[in-house]
Amino acid sequence: MRAWINRQSLLVDYTLSALARHGGRNLGLFVVYSAVVFVLASTMLFTHAIRREAKALLTHSPEVLLQKLKAGRHAYLTRGELDGLGRLRGVNRVEGRRWGYFYDAVVGANYTLMAPEAGHPDRGRVDVGDGVARARGLAAGDTLSLRSAAGGLHVFTVGRVFSAESSLVAADLVLMHPSDWEAFFQLPDDVFTDAALSVVNPLEVRNVARKIGERLPESRVILREEVLRTYDSLFDWREGLLLAMASMAAAAFAILAWNKASGLSADERREIGILKAIGWDTRDVLTMKLWEGALISGGAFAVGFLSAWVHVFHLEAALIAPVLKGWSVLYPRFVLTPSVDAVSILTLGLLTVLPYTLATLVPAWRAAITDPDQVMRGTV
């Protein structure tokens, strides 16, 4: 075992010296190789982390959501309709949600104005998300004035600013009293934007959705599993887009690397010939080449992956975030919890390390099985 380790150590020693002889060229290859791994790994790490975050948060969203439509457009639900839904078998609880959008011309952003049934602020007061607070420079106790669609100015006192930690779901929220909400949007009493239903038996969710569909044919039923699937597919799509763009760079690099790895230069052929002539056997030459491929590709993968990790989880993915997160005026600021999808990283590792390593072997093997004299003379 010791002899084996010693042999490998000497082979690595020789390989590194050989690589150092063409230092600039190999370093260039290494840097580009690491950069390609960096982009691919950053995308994978970021997408996995944000998908996990979305899933963790949105598992708390309503099991079933119902929106009423009229002539294909959204319409308000009345309290009577909500009561009717509550009487459906299998439905545990029905809660009307009052919410709407408000475009604030001052900062050029849309807010989500919401008036919960329970736990709402007092009249004349609002609780705001940290995105709104940042855009308008608000703190608790400040006043927020909004011009309603009817032109009237509504002045509210900020009761509470939600912490940055909740930014991912609440950046643009403005919570208010239901009466304030109705007055602001000039809506009649007791109308609801949509209804959140909870179902007694989770296995019955689809049945309940079907029953609602029969009772209110012109309505949309949105299930929690569909919400979760939407986000899965949304980030899949974005990851795919970025990877598709990166794939062009990766393909260009693959051609370069393949060219470098699979074609031996005259120098390298002569080197193999000399090694054979001084007593190396084919196995030694192949092991040396294997080390060369593994050191470059494995090293580049490790460096690329680690820089991607630092980039995504310690530098807030500054380079790729605009594409993967989306953008907006009230952009939520959030830090992602580090997590890794072992399968995709392993796949990336295998796809980057294996082909390069194998590509270095074949030409070396061809040179190594040829007569050293012929190889050195360059007659093959």
Added chain:
Amino acid sequence: MPGFPAGSVAPIAPVHRFRPVAALGLALGTLALGALLVTADLLKPRLPREEAEHLTRALGLTDLALVTEARYLRHVSLADLHSAFQDHPVAVEHFPAGAVIAPPAHLRHAPSFPSSTASHARLD
């Protein structure tokens, strides 16, 4: 030669040959440190999101506030297919963020099994 007796040879400093394998050891050490950082990060508990979870549960929130430009992008999971084109029938979707949100499933895949909401094609 001052300092050495006549006829003696100046001592030769021992040669420390640079061994690339030692440099490799150094590189591996650095990578091991990196691996430690990754492990330490992974062992950290999930960042606190109690307030976000509470708000999601209490208000029945359905979407991440990632894009707030248009209502069909702010609440992607509640958006119907036509919302992007509702200004007039052939209105082109014009918000930049729309470019990175996936087109509806039926345009990407073969029709899947019918669900209770299949009549309202959605962005999932």
